[in-house]
Amino acid sequence: GDSVTQMEGPVTLSEEAFLTINCTYTATGYPSLFWYVQYPGEGLQLLLKATKADDKGSNKGFEATYRKETTSFHLEKGSVQVSDSAVYFCALTSSGGYNKLIFGAGTRLAVHP
């Protein structure tokens, strides 16, 4: 079945460091891909998405490119801030339809001043 694999955390960085969180997927068909972010004590918020191969999603300085050849959707940011500390989830739309999402396990990011 469809699945998402993310790099394990926690990821600990200093402010202004470069961030990469790896995400790879297995899916039938052509899923849409998402990054969601969960700040402490809150629900999930959509960070960015891409709907087809070679699309780049971007938001708040974060970027991810839909790579069909490597089945990847890695999240990057050039200069992280303390306020980026959160849990990041990679997800895809299941081939089962009805916009059902399959999530990765999540990667916790901690940014220190």
Add this chain to the structure above:
Amino acid sequence: NAGVTQTPKFQVLKTGQSMTLQCAQDMNHNSMYWYRQDPGMGLRLIYYSASEGTTDKGEVPNGYNVSRLNKREFSLRLESAAPSQTSVYFCASSTPGTNTDTQYFGPGTRLTVL
């Protein structure tokens, strides 16, 4: 515009007790979802409702029932709670249409079953 709201925020149950988690959305979305979040496992779909009047099982439906009361409200019921149901529960809703819809999440209910 409150988005997706959930009640209660926290709940502690004893094994065998029952309870209903409430979810409501004010975005006129057709589809609604219940997920559970467990450490190291991401979010897993329990049940979903593609539209008012329909419900379907997700990945982990055992021990749960749902009701799509109307377009706005989608409740999740635990008939006989078990410690394995200790988790954080999230409700979500999405816009009608294509497979690229964004899901909007509520703040979650943290449930502990003793």
